[in-house]
Amino acid sequence: MQQGISLKALWQLFFAFCKISPVTFGGGYAIIPSLEEAMVNRYRWCKRDEILDVLSIAQTIPGSVALNAAAFIGYRVAGIPGVLAASIGMLLPTFLIVLVLAVFFIGIKDMPQVRWALFGIAPAVVGLIMFAGLRTIKSSVEDIVCLFLMIGTFLLLLLTNLNPIIILILGGTLGGVLGWIKYKKNEKNKPENDIKRHSADQ
Numbered sequence: 001m002q003q004g005i006s007l008k009a010l011w012q013l014f015f016a017f018c019k020i021s022p023v024t025f026g027g028g029y030a031i032i033p034s035l036e037e038a039m040v041n042r043y044r045w046c047k048r049d050e051i052l053d054v055l056s057i058a059q060t061i062p063g064s065v066a067l068n069a070a071a072f073i074g075y076r077v078a079g080i081p082g083v084l085a086a087s088i089g090m091l092l093p094t095f096l097i098v099l100v101l102a103v104f105f106i107g108i109k110d111m112p113q114v115r116w117a118l119f120g121i122a123p124a125v126v127g128l129i130m131f132a133g134l135r136t137i138k139s140s141v142e143d144i145v146c147l148f149l150m151i152g153t154f155l156l157l158l159l160t161n162l163n164p165i166i167i168l169i170l171g172g173t174l175g176g177v178l179g180w181i182k183y184k185k186n187e188k189n190k191p192e193n194d195i196k197r198h199s200a201d202q
Helices: 007-023 029-041 048-060 065-108 112-140 145-161 164-201
Strands: none
Touching: 007 029, 007 065, 029 048, 029 065, 029 112, 048 065, 048 112, 112 145, 145 164
């Protein structure tokens, strides 16, 4: 647990995720714009490029992406109490919304206004996910290898029935191998670069 955890930090985590929770239409990735705004711009709990890392970890763990991300950030900010505050903040609004819908939806589901609202929500969710995808491309596709990994993953999901977890594991394994090769290559070239730099200084 982190030292010096304040009640203010716990309330901030709770209310931040209470505000984010209602926009989790269509799955956890729809929260990326709101998550970035709160975590990076307002509270500065994460750096912008760390949001994608948080979501990548949250995706590989069983359960809701949004809830996993909330727990991860909550722990980073305030340890175990932060996990509880962020998780409750993420769960409470959706629980209340589902409870209200469960009580009233059966009676209003055939109303034209409700059908029109749902008709408008669906493309809006797609827009949120597309926006989130474009924002994450900027921070995750750093070179040609990352680009090919992204395109390959898209094609595997589109053309095969391969489990997304398997694709994530393959991507992580391939990324780790390529990163290790790149690291060893840089280490091998480092003495040569140091010699050239030393000669240039003289």
